[in-house]
Amino acid sequence: MTFQFLSPKPSSYTNKVDADGDIDMLLKTERENFETKVVTPGETITHATQYMGGHGTYISPETNQRLSSVAGVVDRVNKLISIRPLHTRYTGEIGDLVIGRITEVSQKRWKVDINSRQDAVLLLSSINLPGGVQRRKTEADELQMRKFFSEGDLLVAEVRETFQDGSFSLHIRSLKYGKLRNGSFVIVPPALVQRCKTHFHTLPCGVNLTLGLNGYIWVSKHTTQTVEELAIYSNENEEIDQENREAIARVCNSISALSRHFMCINDKMIMLAYEASLNFPVKDLLKLDVMEVITSEVSEKMILLKAGMRR
């Protein structure tokens, strides 16, 4: 007598696997309920109680249903449901690269505006001393804190720690980070800047670009040599010639055009916008009709690029 062992019948799970190799355990019909669904405050997201609630959701005390508290798109990771609003302040995660502006110098710390719900803190102990010396910070260092950073200075830093109440602590313990000089500052909505492998770019037009995840962007003169260790905290700008100045201004205005039309901001998009902007003089780039022309050209090119990649 022969037995035949049938392999277990595949259920209606379609086992969609995401980038991290996690298998999606929802039924196909359930999954379709959430795909690109827009919800507004007070709207019921789901009647089912099996889901966990993330940001932007709450449970109605009367009906025990999970409701949305913001207007945005449903983001679902397996059984965790959260709502992602499109316009919102920056909410940090450990390791994020941010650009900030010093707002206050206080006891052993600086307060830094990073477009978040509260100012972040930068402790005196989380900076590198000029000359790269590693030692405990003394009282003498405390007294000359304004020599390192004073109010209004811009800096690029990394999120070191997030606290329960939503505030952050930053650090600049690397030569990549530190005070920003020789450039220009642009603000865009934080949702437009996505996490990438690197946030420091050198554009082909000879401009350095630092994309902060908090929507603050620094466009500066290209320098090949790394900052000499002694000059980390220098406030002096170097000489920038006319050509470089124009390139910086053009990149800045291209970024503003992209952000005005709510398009994603990364080095590729900025370069496309820069190329499209070459037909216009720099000072015209902030005119609404010119922005329209540039962004529509960028979107056309992106669609072509994407189609090319698919082939």
Place this chain on the structure above:
Amino acid sequence: MSSRLELIGPQGLRTDGRRFNELRNMNCKPSVLSQADGSAYIEQGNTKCLAAVYGPREARTKAQVLHNRANINVEISLAPFSMEERKKRSKSDKRILEIASAVKQTFEPIIMTELYARSQIDIYLQILQFDGGTVQICINAATLAIIDAGIPMKDYVCACSAGCIDDEPVLDLNHLEESNTPELTVALLPKNDKITLLQMESRLHIDKFQQVMEMAAKGCKEIHTVLDKAVRENIKDLLKKSSI
């Protein structure tokens, strides 16, 4: 109650040609300002309002810090050209301060301030043109701007006014009507009909109150559908743009 003015014509139409239960024409657009975290522009008939929301952000003064929740700050200004006579109004005008505090009290239980301890949310409202219904337009504009700023709140807050002309309840009073008749302003959460603001400054017969109240509540729901449509369109538009 009979008023000196003829507020309802022989055909049963009001001074601006509406019926008893009609809202004024409503126009709204979120995300009109690029600098603010959230903003909105609303027109209800001839009353026009611009709202800007900043925050949640670091509190400007230490005194404003609340340790368990965010502090909400509302400022209202009337443009000098908003009324018939050109007049500059100071921000400390008692009438304006009163409306500001009403708006603040309306939103305090609705916005989830406990998520943003030690922060501050600033709501700036500017009336660009005035034709009655200041409180309601301020609340509606603030709702739209807060949603645009991505600040979590339990539900929309929609406000609408209603009154009584010649024993007949009427919806959404304009300036001429509100200065001659009792006016009731209601703000409610359209999903579960909870009332967050109820304001009446003149006398209204108790027998009429129920009808007027119900009419205002119906108006709020209509306003909710208009606001909701505007929010959804805005999100879909932004999604489309950012997906390129």
